[in-house]
Amino acid sequence: MPRDRNIARALARQRDPSLPPSLALDATGCPILEPDVPMRIRLARHEEPLPVCPEPGVCPVRRFFAEAAAAGAAVELDVGAGYGRFSRGRAAGHPDVRVLAVEQEAARVARSDVAARLAGIRNLALLRAEARWALEYCVPPESVATAFVLFPDPWPKDRHARNRFFRAPNVALVRRILAPGGTLQAATDDEPYFAQMLDTMAAAPGFEPAEPAVRAEAERTDFERKFLSQGKRVFAAAWRKLPEGAAGK
Numbered sequence: 001m002p003r004d005r006n007i008a009r010a011l012a013r014q015r016d017p018s019l020p021p022s023l024a025l026d027a028t029g030c031p032i033l034e035p036d037v038p039m040r041i042r043l044a045r046h047e048e049p050l051p052v053c054p055e056p057g058v059c060p061v062r063r064f065f066a067e068a069a070a071a072g073a074a075v076e077l078d079v080g081a082g083y084g085r086f087s088r089g090r091a092a093g094h095p096d097v098r099v100l101a102v103e104q105e106a107a108r109v110a111r112s113d114v115a116a117r118l119a120g121i122r123n124l125a126l127l128r129a130e131a132r133w134a135l136e137y138c139v140p141p142e143s144v145a146t147a148f149v150l151f152p153d154p155w156p157k158d159r160h161a162r163n164r165f166f167r168a169p170n171v172a173l174v175r176r177i178l179a180p181g182g183t184l185q186a187a188t189d190d191e192p193y194f195a196q197m198l199d200t201m202a203a204a205p206g207f208e209p210a211e212p213a214v215r216a217e218a219e220r221t222d223f224e225r226k227f228l229s230q231g232k233r234v235f236a237a238a239w240r241k242l243p244e245g246a247a248g249k
């Protein structure tokens with residue numbers, strides 16, 4: 001099936017060994033992320049029960065969250081971080097926050113890593129992983145203050161729409177990892193996709209609309225800068241996680 005081929009290609013790219021060490025976390029080092037590609041494809045289709053991490057003590061992602069909790073630092077997630085300009089700007093501007101940037105393309109993670117090191121940023125970790133996978137299997141529940149999904153791939157063709165991030169199963173994954181009162185922040189230049197984001201979130205249980213974050217100039221993403229320089233409009237929205245069983249949905 002085409003979806004399987006897409007996922008297999010994405011996973012094959014994850015195996016690119018060019019990722020530099022240290023700041024960058026590598027999800028392929030995780031015991032539950034090591035199974036062969038067909039296994040990972042099945043899991044990525046959300047048809048399997050949640051695996052339990054067999055070695056939480058050695059998982060670098062778990063360690064990142066444990067250290068943040070020990071320091072009393074809020075964690076922010078950048079989903080589909082690209083070359084990481086937003087993550088770096090956010091981390092540099094909010095030294096009390098720990099930022100985890102998730103990106104599946106190894107070359108982009110590598111560039112982010114180099115730039116973050118050159119800038120001396122220490123409160124940013126980069127996770128090379130497929131985002132839905134990371135949300136489901138790596139990020140602990142109720143551990144994230146803010147999840148940013150900025151300029152996600154719009155997949156404009158109808159037959160590709162199911163690849164979009166803003167779909168019910170994915171926003172349910174986001175809800176699971178958000179801390180109580182945490183927010184999901186989104187931005188896009190693609191108006192039809194923005195309309196779908198609003199529809200998806202209006203139908204998603206456990207969220208209410210919130211104020212989009214006012215991001216500093218240094219927190220503009222690479223794609224955002226490109227779109228703004230082309231005179232395109234940027235659409236932004238945010239949603240707050242409601243407590244379990246709250247009135248509404």
Ligand SMILES: C[S@@+](CC[C@H](N)C(=O)[O-])C[C@H]1O[C@@H](n2cnc3c(N)ncnc32)[C@H](O)[C@@H]1O
Binds near residue numbers: 131150
């Ligand atoms: C349009 S770019 C936007 C990048 C960045 N947020 C920005 O605004 O500059 C989308 C990014 O999401 C990444 N991406 C797409 N699907 C992903 C997935 N399923 N898991 C992780 N990253 C993904 C792509 O590799 C790409 O870097």
